[in-house]
Amino acid sequence: MGGEHSPHVPERVPSDDDPADDLPDGLLVADRDGRVVVFNSAARRMTGIAASAALGRDFRDVLPLHDAEGRDWWKCLSPYEGLTIRTRHPERSLFLADGHELLVTAGYRRDAEGRVERFSVCLRDAAHRARQERDRADLVSTVAHELRSPLTSVKGFTATLLAKWTRFNDDQKRVMLETVNADADRVTRLITELLDVSRIEAGRLEMHRQVVDLAGEARKVIAGRVAAGDPEDRFRFEARGELPEMWLDPDKVDQILGNLVENAVRHGAGTVTIVVEPDAHKEGAAVTVRDEGEGIPPEAAQRVFRQFWRGPGGNRRGGTGLGLYIVKGLVEAHGGAITVRRGPEGGAEFRFTVPAGAPDYAS
The missing domain is CATH 1.10.287.130 (Signal transduction histidine kinase, dimerisation/phosphotransfer (DHp) domain)
Structure with missing residues (x-):
């Protein structure tokens, strides 16, 4: 099906810092002879084809695609022999030999005579x-x-x-x-x-970093809840050890803590405990918010941070179901991570870590 390889064209060897591997979509690029010179990590993941089995080979052999009627798409398209005025092909649904569906677009780069210099194929997962x-x-x-x-x-x-x-x-x-x-x-x-x-x-969150007193922010959130009518003995605060200088966005930290405490009060029971301490694994801080309620079933732990997830009680306890999704996004915007597990008193325990940062990163 493919043509003979031209010996004068070098094969492209993928490297660890290949910029094409940063693309979320699969990318195959063929040269003027139809040989694959780019086959990025997303394309390898979607097709199950290794780079060594793709680079240097004819793209039609590497990526045989068929339409819903079983017709060979490359024969129908004839990329290198078709009209010289073609510049791209709109997205359409095509299938690999194993039946896996992909959404495929294609484009051309031509020389002054209209001959194809590069043929690029973009792949997206149809199930995704x-x-x-x-x-x-x-x-x-x-x-x-x-x-x-x-x-x-x-x-x-x-x-x-x-x-x-x-x-x-x-x-x-x-x-x-x-x-x-x-x-x-x-x-x-x-x-x-x-x-x-x-x-x-x-990815458009704007960070305005400055030195933040995490313990002070936690106390402020608790004071706000008490002022709004929650009983003071509902909360317990612990500060353990000395933190490094923390360069964080104070408004977003307040939002993170506020959402976690709100979640514990709304869906939990008993005492809500907030612990601020140094991160034992790297320079930074760790904050834990736990309650003594029903907790989160282990099978639901992976869904907690999704949009519109509802805790025990669901709609009866109000809330939009976006709070924990936003918390995760704000923590990760600081370069941190957040997890949830069953607390020592049986309730839910959320723990997030954030790196100390530096003034150089402050905006």
């Missing part, structure tokens, strides 16, 4: 795309559901007040307006969380 589309549909459905309830309440109370203002006394009006205000806060909170999710997924 389908999962993404399902996730988007779930996102739209969940957001619509979360918005409907408070907006219905706001509409109902405002319509009632406008139509029957004189029939209510001041106390009744106050109760209805306080409900409207609380529902408006709920909508604002959801929109804020969705914007955070968007920034995390797009």
